[in-house]
Amino acid sequence: MKTLPIGKTGLEAPVLAVGCMRLNTLDKPLAERFLKTAIELGLNFFDHADIYGGGVCESLFAEALGLSLSSDLREKIILQSKCGIETRDGHTIGYNHSKSYILRSVDAILKRLKTDYLDLLVLHRPDALTDPEEVAEAFDNLKSAGKVHHFGVSNQNAAQIALLQKYWADPIAVNQLQLSAANCTLISSGINVNLQNDAAIDRDGSTLDYCRLHDITIQAWSPLQYGFFKGTFIGSNRFPELNAVLEEVGAAHSLSPAAAAIAWLLRHPAGIQPITGTMNPSHLRYLAAAADVTLSREEWYAIYMAAGNQLP
16 A cells, blocks of 8 residues: 655555544444455554544444554554544534643543554644643643654644644644545635636635645545535536546546545645545445556546636
């Protein structure tokens, strides 16, 4: 499996991360089969969050892999989890990046994952009440205790990251952002600079360029979806042209249409790491094949325009 550097951490990880948000939809035998398939494919980077399945996804992950503090397997995988979305009775009541909440959340994550450290901790969405100095104190506490080795953010713009970096000396490693061919304002605003059209609106604060300038790995969540959890564009009658082009490009490289959409993200020179969402071992195998393909410029732009993105 092809790898890429994760920020400035020194970690080399697969170009695809395995998202575990839906792991709780599987029973333990199916979870074991799925996770073992991922590892066999060389996909040893697993993305979690404390709210996925209300914590069940993390617990099931540890049970399915038989993880324990003494497990040799722990050293062969990269574990990333997120915290910061506060819930009560299964409902989101707000975002919380306070020091006490972060520390408490990490202890609970480690307990569910049956490990004594996370390779990466990611702040889950921006908290409007964030005190960056307090976040830095939490990070320092966790790093000093050996509970977390590296840190990242999700859905943050350039200025928000820069504000955190004012107080946290270590480089932010990752920024998780929604990104797909059908949802790519991060890219389209850079193509439509200085134009009076909707595509020129910079909704992201030049975050793509900022992350590239500072060696922050962009992790693309929902890489096969459009809108905000509106569904996948693969096979959707809302995207007939895009699916036709994905079929054509995929066939040229012996890829499924979904894998062609993943290859589209991998072709970008920013070194984007898509986060898969499938819980189907066969589908994961198909997606993994995208790592061995480099789309041509013509193919990349064909997919971009077929998704409804226009060139000026």
